Amino acid sequence: MTSLVAKVGSIVPRESGERVLCAAYVSGSGSSIGSAVIAVSDRHLFFAPRSAFLSRGAWRTRRLDDVRIESTARRSMGFAVARRFEVLDEDGSAFFFELEQKSEAKEFRRAFGRRLAPRR
Numbered sequence: 001m002t003s004l005v006a007k008v009g010s011i012v013p014r015e016s017g018e019r020v021l022c023a024a025y026v027s028g029s030g031s032s033i034g035s036a037v038i039a040v041s042d043r044h045l046f047f048a049p050r051s052a053f054l055s056r057g058a059w060r061t062r063r064l065d066d067v068r069i070e071s072t073a074r075r076s077m078g079f080a081v082a083r084r085f086e087v088l089d090e091d092g093s094a095f096f097f098e099l100e101q102k103s104e105a106k107e108f109r110r111a112f113g114r115r116l117a118p119r120r
Helices: 004-011 102-115
Strands: 020-026 036-041 044-049 060-063 067-076 079-089 094-099
Touching: 004 020, 004 036, 020 094, 020 102, 036 102, 067 102, 079 102, 094 102
Parallel strands: none
Antiparallel strands: 020 036, 036 044, 044 060, 067 079, 079 094
């Protein structure tokens, strides 16, 4: 079975030598952009509606150098149940998404690296 990272890597419009580092599905309730697929390469953040992510034209992109990413944990009954990432563009626009799996959140934190603002 092909991994989501491999599927996304074969579809998203990447620059020469650019690698997709991680990808995940997000639910409509855990995202301001609706049900989507989110991916991070070493240069870009990619997102597309979950229903159309296999279409190359459905993908939207943000250069990682042009955004600030903040991360917070949402809590329920004292337990961290999701990892929320908020992406803030230079023009002031923003969107957020939540990852339910701790392992996915860890991969995204590693992929965002130095661009990730300190935890709140």
